[in-house]
Amino acid sequence: MWFRQDLRLSDNPALTEACRRCDQVLCLFIDDPQDQTISQVGAASRVWLHHSLAALQISLRNKGSELYFARGASEEILEKLIGQTGAQRVYWNRCYDPLTIDRDRRIKLALRDYQPGTFNALLLQEPWDNLKGDGTAYRVFTPYWRSAVAEFDKDPQLLDTLNTPRHIPPLTRSVGKKLQACVALNELCLLPEFDWHRSMMTHWRCGEVAARAQLERFLKSRVNDYGRGRDLPGQEGTSQLSPHLHFGEISPRHVMNRLLGSRRFDQLSDDELIFAKEIVWREFAYCLLYHFPHSIDEPLDTRFRKFRWARDTDAHLRAWQRGQTGVPIVDAGMRELYATGWMHNRVRMIVASYLIKNLLIPWQSGERWFRDTLVDADLASNSMGWQWTAGSGADASPFFRVFNPVLQGDKFDRQGDYVKRWVPELAGIAERYVHKPWELDAQSRDALDYPSPLVDLKETRLRALKAFSDIKGTNRG
Ligand SMILES: Cc1cc2nc3c(=O)[nH]c(=O)nc-3n(C[C@H](O)[C@H](O)[C@H](O)COP(=O)(O)OP(=O)(O)OC[C@H]3O[C@@H](n4cnc5c(N)ncnc54)[C@H](O)[C@@H]3O)c2cc1C
Structure with missing residues (x-):
C-alpha cells in the first residue's frame, strides 16, 4: 500500500482493498525527488508532511502495523521492495498533476504483473466524471457546481465513506527484515536544519485524528455564521481544513457527509451551502489542473x-x-x-x-x-x-x-x-x-x-x- 496524498486510515479505498485482499500489507511512503504533489513541495509543506507521516505511523502502530519510508525514484523503490518481499499486488490512490500522472502510468505498466489497484481518495468526483454535455471540461464554476450537486442528489451513495479497516495485516518478521530499501522517518530530512518551523507548528495539529476534530469543531458552531465569518480575517470564521484536505488526512467525502447528514443540498442552510460550495471549488481547481495542466504556470487566457x-x-x-x-x-x-x-x-x-x-x-x-x-x-x-x-x-x-x-x-x-x-x-x-x-x-x-x-x-x-x-x-x- 503506497501512501501519497491520502495520509489517513479511514475512507481510504486503496488501503481498504489491500487489507481485504492480502494477508500481509506493507504500508509505504516514498519521498521521491520527482514528486510534484506531495514530496517536492515547499519548505512549510514538508514540515507538515513530516508531522502528518509521524501521526500516520502512530495510527498504523495502534493497529499492529507499521509505516515504512523510502527515499528515491518511486519506480525503483517499488521494484526493489517487490523483489525483496515477494509482494504480489500494489495499491495506491490517484493524484492529478501532470508529472505524477505520467509517472504513475509508467509504474502501472512496469508493474502490470502485480495487478496495480488505483482509486480515488482525494476528490468527491474524478475530474473526468463531471463534464459539460459536449464532453469538454467546465471553465465556469456555477454550472460545474450545479452539475455536481445534481449528481450527488441523484445518487447520494457517491458521498458514502469507508470505515477504517478493522485489521491491517502486518508483515511477518521474516519479511520485515528483508526491507533494505527503507529508512527512518527522520532520515527523509523533511524538517529544515534551522528550527523556524517549531513556532509555525504551534498553530497546528497534524494527522487524521486532528483533522476530524477540527471538522467537528467547525461544524458545531462556526459553520452557522460561515457566510459572514469567512470574510473577516480577524476572526476564526473558516474551517482551517485546507492542509488536512491537501495531505489527505481527511477526505472531502467525509467532510460533505458530515455536513449533509441525511439531508439533500437544497435542505442546507445558506451558510452551510456556501461552505459546501467552497469544497466544490477545490474540486473545480483539480478539474482545471487535470484538463488544463499547463495552467500551473501559464495563463489560461x-x-x-x-x-x-x-x-x-x-x-x-x-x-x-x-x-x-x-x-x-x-x-x-x-x-x-x-x-x-x-x-x-x-x-x-x-x-x-x-x-x-x-x-x-x-x-x-x-x-x-x-x-x-x-x-x-x-x-x-x-x-x-x-x-x-x-x-x-x-x-x-x-x-x-x-x-x-x-x-x-x-x-x-x-x-x-x-x-x-x-x-x-x-x-x-x-x-x-x-x-x-x-x-x-x-x-x-x-x-x-x-x-x-x-x-x-x-x-x-x-x-x-x-x-x-x-x-x-x-x-x-
Ligand atoms: C492567491 C490564492 C492562492 C491560494 N492557494 C491555495 C493553496 O495553495 N491551497 C489551498 O488549499 N487553497 C488555496 N487557496 C484557496 C483558499 O484561500 C484556501 O483554500 C482557504 O483559505 C483555506 O482556508 P480554510 O480551510 O479555512 O477554508 P474554508 O473557507 O473553511 O473552506 C473549506 C475548504 O474549501 C476549500 N476551498 C475554500 N476556498 C477555496 C478556493 N478559493 N479554491 C479552492 N479551494 C477552496 C479548501 O479546501 C478549504 O479547506 C488560494 C486562494 C488564493 C486567492
Whole structure:
C-alpha cells in the first residue's frame, strides 16, 4: 500500500482493498525527488508532511502495523521492495498533476504483473466524471457546481465513506527484515536544519485524528455564521481544513457527509451551502489542473502571454514577501503566512491583487512564494487562486477589478484587529488610520517604525489598467 496524498486510515479505498485482499500489507511512503504533489513541495509543506507521516505511523502502530519510508525514484523503490518481499499486488490512490500522472502510468505498466489497484481518495468526483454535455471540461464554476450537486442528489451513495479497516495485516518478521530499501522517518530530512518551523507548528495539529476534530469543531458552531465569518480575517470564521484536505488526512467525502447528514443540498442552510460550495471549488481547481495542466504556470487566457509586467522588481518582490510594503493589510497577510504557514482567503486575494496589479509582478512569482510558505500549498488551488486574481484563469475576476487594500481593510477588518495582531508597529494607532497610516500627521508617522508605502495605490492601479488595455483587444485563448 503506497501512501501519497491520502495520509489517513479511514475512507481510504486503496488501503481498504489491500487489507481485504492480502494477508500481509506493507504500508509505504516514498519521498521521491520527482514528486510534484506531495514530496517536492515547499519548505512549510514538508514540515507538515513530516508531522502528518509521524501521526500516520502512530495510527498504523495502534493497529499492529507499521509505516515504512523510502527515499528515491518511486519506480525503483517499488521494484526493489517487490523483489525483496515477494509482494504480489500494489495499491495506491490517484493524484492529478501532470508529472505524477505520467509517472504513475509508467509504474502501472512496469508493474502490470502485480495487478496495480488505483482509486480515488482525494476528490468527491474524478475530474473526468463531471463534464459539460459536449464532453469538454467546465471553465465556469456555477454550472460545474450545479452539475455536481445534481449528481450527488441523484445518487447520494457517491458521498458514502469507508470505515477504517478493522485489521491491517502486518508483515511477518521474516519479511520485515528483508526491507533494505527503507529508512527512518527522520532520515527523509523533511524538517529544515534551522528550527523556524517549531513556532509555525504551534498553530497546528497534524494527522487524521486532528483533522476530524477540527471538522467537528467547525461544524458545531462556526459553520452557522460561515457566510459572514469567512470574510473577516480577524476572526476564526473558516474551517482551517485546507492542509488536512491537501495531505489527505481527511477526505472531502467525509467532510460533505458530515455536513449533509441525511439531508439533500437544497435542505442546507445558506451558510452551510456556501461552505459546501467552497469544497466544490477545490474540486473545480483539480478539474482545471487535470484538463488544463499547463495552467500551473501559464495563463489560461492566452492574451496574458503578451502582458507587459514591470521590470527590475526584485526589491518590490522582497518587500512583499517580508511584509514590508507599507500597506498594513498586505503586510499583515504576508507576516501571518510566514509565521503560521497559512493565510486567510480574503487576505490571499488582497495580497495577490497587490502583487499583480499594484506592483505589476507576474502572478507566477507570487504563486511560487505561496508554494514555498503555505502548509496547504496545493498545485491545483494555488494556481487557480493566482490566475483568478490575475484575471487570466477560468471563471476569473476581471483584470480591471483591482482590490483597494485600504477599502478592503476598512470593510473586512474594521477595527484593525487583524492588522494590529500581525503588524505590532501599528498596535497603538487610532482605528481610522490603521489601514492608512500614511495619513497620520508627520510627527506621528515619523514615530512609527513602519515603512512608507512602496508605491502609490492610485497611480499603480491606472498603470495596471493601461497595461491591460494593451492586451484587451487581442485574441483570447
Ligand atoms: C492567491 C490564492 C492562492 C491560494 N492557494 C491555495 C493553496 O495553495 N491551497 C489551498 O488549499 N487553497 C488555496 N487557496 C484557496 C483558499 O484561500 C484556501 O483554500 C482557504 O483559505 C483555506 O482556508 P480554510 O480551510 O479555512 O477554508 P474554508 O473557507 O473553511 O473552506 C473549506 C475548504 O474549501 C476549500 N476551498 C475554500 N476556498 C477555496 C478556493 N478559493 N479554491 C479552492 N479551494 C477552496 C479548501 O479546501 C478549504 O479547506 C488560494 C486562494 C488564493 C486567492
